[in-house]
Amino acid sequence: xxxxxxxxxxxxxxxxxxxxxxxxxxxxxxxxxxxxxxxxxxxxxxxxxxxxxxxxxxxxxxxxxxxxxxxxxxxxxxxxxxxx
Amino acid sequence: xxxxxxxxxxxxxxxxxxxxxxxxxxxxxxxxxxxxxxxxxxxxxxxxxxxxxxxxxxxxxxxxxxxxxxxxxxxxxxxxxxxxxxxxxxxxxxxxxxxxxxxxxxxxxxxxxxxxxxxxxxxxxxxxxxxxxxxxxxxxxxxxxxxxxxxxxxx
Numbered sequence: 001x002x003x004x005x006x007x008x009x010x011x012x013x014x015x016x017x018x019x020x021x022x023x024x025x026x027x028x029x030x031x032x033x034x035x036x037x038x039x040x041x042x043x044x045x046x047x048x049x050x051x052x053x054x055x056x057x058x059x060x061x062x063x064x065x066x067x068x069x070x071x072x073x074x075x076x077x078x079x080x081x082x083x084x
Numbered sequence: 085x086x087x088x089x090x091x092x093x094x095x096x097x098x099x100x101x102x103x104x105x106x107x108x109x110x111x112x113x114x115x116x117x118x119x120x121x122x123x124x125x126x127x128x129x130x131x132x133x134x135x136x137x138x139x140x141x142x143x144x145x146x147x148x149x150x151x152x153x154x155x156x157x158x159x160x161x162x163x164x165x166x167x168x169x170x171x172x173x174x175x176x177x178x179x180x181x182x183x184x185x186x187x188x189x190x191x192x193x194x195x196x197x198x199x200x201x202x203x204x205x206x207x208x209x210x211x212x213x214x215x216x217x218x219x220x221x222x223x224x225x226x227x228x229x230x231x232x233x234x235x236x237x238x239x
Binding site: 005007008009057060061062076078079080081082083084 | 204
């Protein structure tokens with residue numbers, strides 16, 4: 001099981017802040033993960049519609065979409081950041 | 085080596101006291117010649133907004149600000165740095181973020197504070213939602229390209 005966490009409008013569109021999910025072995029990178037989640041329902045498809053905009057963090061560090069998610073304890077998906 | 089340099093990072097709902105934080109960072113230092121204190125405030129955008137609501141990724145927000153601060157310490161040879169970011173609902177005129185850089189000379193202190201703000205805005209996991217003056221909930225603030233350019237200017 002992998003813990004997924006969502007923030008801001010990604011969280012609102014998916015309809016939850018976090019979940020534990022069993023990922024298929026074919027999901028190897030962040031990009032694979034986005035493509036897989038989009039098959040899980042309309043809410044996911046809507047939240048992740050513009051894949052390139054979505055930021056990914058593994059174990060609380062930023063990663064690129066083509067980086068492997070192997071051994072991730074926690075994967076976060078969120079929009080571009082607007083703090084400060 | 086940045087190991088001995090004080091790096092204070094906090095994410096909190098309550099307000100902060102910029103002067104007290106600056107005094108604490110500089111207390112007892114005889115090697116510091118400059119302290120730059122930056123405070124980011126909530127704007128009402130011409131009367132349009134009643135509040136900004138700040139969401140963050142607990143754990144990563146603190147970790148990412150810490151990484152940015154340590155880079156600034158190394159790059160500008162800072163003597164200390166404090167970064168405090170508020171979360172929750174913040175009204176126009178209230179404080180949002182505080183960055184204090186302590187250095188032997190002013191250029192390093194100015195640059196250090198500016199560097200931390202430019203990276204914090206684009207890579208620390210915080211998001212702003214607008215609340216309108218008429219009581220309705222607005223949308224999420226869009227990231228600005230000008231903020232990305234400001235960050236890239238440091239590379």
